[in-house]
Amino acid sequence: xxxxxxxxTQLGRESRLPASPADARLERVPxxxxxxxxxxxxxxxxxxxxxxxxxxxDFAHLVIDYAPGEWLVESKSLKLYLGAFRNHGxxxxxxxVEIGKTLARTIAPAWLRIGGYWYPRGGIPIDxxxxxxxxxxxxxxxxxxxxxxxxRG
Numbered sequence: 001x002x003x004x005x006x007x008x009t010q011l012g013r014e015s016r017l018p019a020s021p022a023d024a025r026l027e028r029v030p031x032x033x034x035x036x037x038x039x040x041x042x043x044x045x046x047x048x049x050x051x052x053x054x055x056x057x058d059f060a061h062l063v064i065d066y067a068p069g070e071w072l073v074e075s076k077s078l079k080l081y082l083g084a085f086r087n088h089g090x091x092x093x094x095x096x097v098e099i100g101k102t103l104a105r106t107i108a109p110a111w112l113r114i115g116g117y118w119y120p121r122g123g124i125p126i127d128x129x130x131x132x133x134x135x136x137x138x139x140x141x142x143x144x145x146x147x148x149x150x151x152r153g
Contacts, residue, residue, distance in 0.1 A: 015076070015080055017080060017083045017084060017086075018080060018081070018083075018084040019084070019087065020084055020087065020088055021081065021084045021085055021088055021098070021102075023084065024077075024080055024081040024084040025077060025080075025081075026073065026074075026077050026078065026081045026102060026103070026106045027073075027074040027077040027106075028071040028072060028073055028074060028106055028107050029071065029072050029074050030070065030071065030072070031068045031069065031070055031071055031072050033068075034068070034069065034070045037067060037110070037136060037138055037139055038067065038068070038139075038140075039065055039066070039067055039139055039140065039141055040065070040066055040067075040068060040072065041063065041064065041065050041142075042062075042063075042064040042073075042075070042078060043061070043062070043063050043064075044060075044061070044062040044063075044064075044082050045061045045062075046059070046061075047059065047060040047061070047062045047082055047085065047095075047116075048060075048085065048086045049085040049086065049088050049089070049090055049092075049095050050086075050087065050088060050089040050090075051089065051091075051121065052089035052090055052091060053089075055089065057086075058092065058118060058119070058121060059118070059119045060092065060095075060096075060116050060117060060118040060119065061116075061117040061146050062082070062096070062099070062114060062115070062116055062117070063114070063115045063117070063144040063145070063146060064099070064100075064103065064112070064113075064114045065112070065113050065114075065141060065144070066103070066107070066109040066110075066111060066112040066113070067109055067110040067111040067112075067135070067136055067139055068107070068109055068110065069107070069108050069109050069110050070108065071106075071107040071108060071109075072107065073103060073106065073107050078103075081099075081102075082099070085099075092116060092118045092121075092126045092128050093126075093128050095116065096114055096115075096116030096128035096129075096130060097114075097128065097130045099114055099116075100112060100113070100114040100130040100131070100132075101130075104132050109132070110136055111131070111132055111133065111134075111135050111136055111139065112131060112132045113129070113130065113131035113132070113135075114129070114130050114131070115127070115128075115129050115144045115146065116128040116129070117146045117149075119149070120149065120151075125148075125149035127148075
């Protein structure tokens with residue numbers, strides 16, 4: 001398996017936060033265990049975007065699980081891609097599903113799911129879930145571990 005990462009533009013280099021998700025470059029690296037069924041989890045407990053109507057910040061705890069195929073997402077590029085949403089106006093559903101679809105297009109995983117656990121807006125927490133399909137048989141997949149919003153009670 002090749003470990004050549006010479007085509008990467010951000011890893012090991014100074015990189016600025018992209019101005020928007022459209023300007024971000026999500027990168028991938030070869031999976032050294034292609035053909036092996038395993039899960040990878042990324043948690044972004046401080047994800048931020050903007051309400052498209054008010055411009056106020058929205059906050060979420062994102063959990064991304066995937067079973068890699070030939071590719072892995074390069075983690076620094078994922079961090080920069082997610083950070084690019086902090087000045088992006090979109091509804092919770094749009095942000096969550098777009099991130100999942102973009103990852104699926106970029107790395108072509110055997111399976112991927114994203115849980116967006118959004119903090120309340122207008123007193124109502126909104127949780128958004130998207131996946132590419134059923135998880136592969138035999139994939140060990142722990143619970144995403146994010147408790148439902150309980151407020152003060």
